[in-house]
Amino acid sequence: MIETLEFEQIKACPDIREVRKLYRQNYFFIKGKFEPRPLKPLDKDIAKAIKKRKEKEDIYESLPKIDCGACGAPTCLTFAEDVVKGEAELIDCVFNLPQKFTELSEEFSDLLKKPAFLSKTKSGVKKKRKKEK
Numbered sequence: 063m064i065e066t067l068e069f070e071q072i073k074a075c076p077d078i079r080e081v082r083k084l085y086r087q088n089y090f091f092i093k094g095k096f097e098p099r100p101l102k103p104l105d106k107d108i109a110k111a112i113k114k115r116k117e118k119e120d121i122y123e124s125l126p127k128i129d130c131g132a133c134g135a136p137t138c139l140t141f142a143e144d145v146v147k148g149e150a151e152l153i154d155c156v157f158n159l160p161q162k163f164t165e166l167s168e169e170f171s172d173l174l175k176k177p178a179f180l181s182k183t184k185s186g187v188k189k190k191r192k193k194e195k
């Protein structure tokens with residue numbers, strides 16, 4: 063409420079009297095009734111929708127369920143739905159990042175061990191040339 067605004071908020075407002083006037087005129091109140099948007103099914107095909115629902119539940123079970131919103135979804139459940147719909151990836155959950163970094167570093171480490179990769183790098187070419195001499 064305007065009367066309980068903190069000092070900093072009042073200071074930031076250019077003309078508190080104008081805001082009070084608008085408040086008394088119910089300017090900040092929303093008139094009318096809110097109607098919920100109709101729910102979209104996960105798929106038009108009912109069999110696929112059922113399968114996707116199961117996937118959504120499995121994904122949700124793997125999430126931390128703390129609804130932090132860091133992924134951009136308001137809750138972990140909506141995030142799981144976004145993943146199933148293809149609108150997000152599991153990696154978008156910040157809590158999956160450390161695991162993904164570990165997997166990527168292991169993949170990169172394995173890649174470095176492959177001879178084909180070494181021969182394409184500068185050091186690999188040098189080693190090959192030294193052997194030819």
Ligand code: SF4
Nearest residue numbers: 129130131133138155
């Ligand atoms: S970032 Fe992860 S934990 Fe946070 S709301 Fe999104 S899915 Fe849930």
